[in-house]
Amino acid sequence: MSSKGTPTFVIQRATAVLLIPLAAWFMIGIVSNLGAEPAVAREWIENPLNAIPLAAFVIIAAWHMRIGMGEIIIDYIHSWMKDVLLFLNWIAALGLISAAVYALYAIYFVS
Amino acid sequence: MAQGALSDKPLSPHLQIWRFTVTMAASITHRGTGVVLYGGTALLAGWLLAIGMNAPIYSAIAGFVNSPIGFIVIAGYIWSLCFHLFNGLRHLYWDAGRGFAVGMAKMTAWLVYLAATILAIIIIWAGMISKGVS
Numbered sequence: 570m571s572s573k574g575t576p577t578f579v580i581q582r583a584t585a586v587l588l589i590p591l592a593a594w595f596m597i598g599i600v601s602n603l604g605a606e607p608a609v610a611r612e613w614i615e616n617p618l619n620a621i622p623l624a625a626f627v628i629i630a631a632w633h634m635r636i637g638m639g640e641i642i643i644d645y646i647h648s649w650m651k652d653v654l655l656f657l658n659w660i661a662a663l664g665l666i667s668a669a670v671y672a673l674y675a676i677y678f679v680s
Numbered sequence: 681m682a683q684g685a686l687s688d689k690p691l692s693p694h695l696q697i698w699r700f701t702v703t704m705a706a707s708i709t710h711r712g713t714g715v716v717l718y719g720g721t722a723l724l725a726g727w728l729l730a731i732g733m734n735a736p737i738y739s740a741i742a743g744f745v746n747s748p749i750g751f752i753v754i755a756g757y758i759w760s761l762c763f764h765l766f767n768g769l770r771h772l773y774w775d776a777g778r779g780f781a782v783g784m785a786k787m788t789a790w791l792v793y794l795a796a797t798i799l800a801i802i803i804i805w806a807g808m809i810s811k812g813v814s
Contacts, residue, residue, distance in 0.1 A: 582772065582775060585768050585771070585772060586772065588765075588768075589765065589768070589769070592761055592765050593765070595761075596758060596761060596762070596803050597803060597806070599724075600754070600758065600803055600804065600806070600807030600810075601806070601807045601810035601811055603727070603742075603745045603754060603807075604742050604745035604746040604750075604811060605742070605811070606742075607731055607734075607738050607739075607742075610731055611731055614728070614731065623728075627721065627724065627725065630717075630721055631721065634714070634717065634718050634721060637714045637718075638714075638715070638718055641711065641714075641715070661722075665721060665722060665725045668725045668726075668728075668729055669724070669725040669728050669729075671729070671732070672725070672728035672729040672731065672732035672733070673728065673732070674732075675732035675733060676728070676731055676732045679732070
């Protein structure tokens with residue numbers, strides 16, 4: 570595990586830098602669509618200029634989240650539960666990415 | 681932890697030992713907002729899935745978002761993202777080896793709270809205007 574410290578540190582910073590413009594764009598774009606009619610929200614997401622940054626935001630944020638939550642788990646959990654939680658944390662990140670990418674695919678190509 | 685009592689090695693002070701400072705508050709808030717954003721991103725994925733699958737649950741989600749409790753949840757999420765964004769910039773500045781002086785670190789911690797609150801208010805306000813709610 571210790572040998573992975575430096576790449577993880579670098580990935581956490583690299584994703585942080587990428588998330589600066591994406592998060593700023595995301596907040597401005599999403600707030601006005603959150604409570605909107607489905608058709609209005611769909612129209613916003615169907616535009617590739619929104620769909621592509623949205624996919625990038627979810628994927629990069631999920632990886633940043635996985636590393637951050639992993640640090641919290643390692644800090645506070647010292648029993649055998651640590652490895653279980655770290656594994657679930659991976660599953661959660663991969664599940665979030667899969668669900669969001671599938672949803673964007675379905676919005677653009679299906680129905 | 682518990683093993684500390686069994687060994688001769690010194691323990692670092694626990695949380696409740698520290699005197700309150702804005703820098704420690706910002707550090708704790710950074711971690712707390714990170715956890716909030718973890719949940720928020722899960723909600724975002726759920727919202728996208730509801731739209732993509734034409735799920736009947738979408739109208740329930742939209743109803744929740746437009747309710748007073750939904751407003752508090754969204755506003756909390758937006759403030760958390762603003763705080764994590766600005767304090768993340770502060771961390772990157774530290775990574776560059778700068779900004780460690782005590783006075784500087786305290787000032788930037790206050791600045792992060794202030795900037796996050798201002799940006800969150802602007803974004804929520806702009807969102808309400810574009811929805812025609814205000």
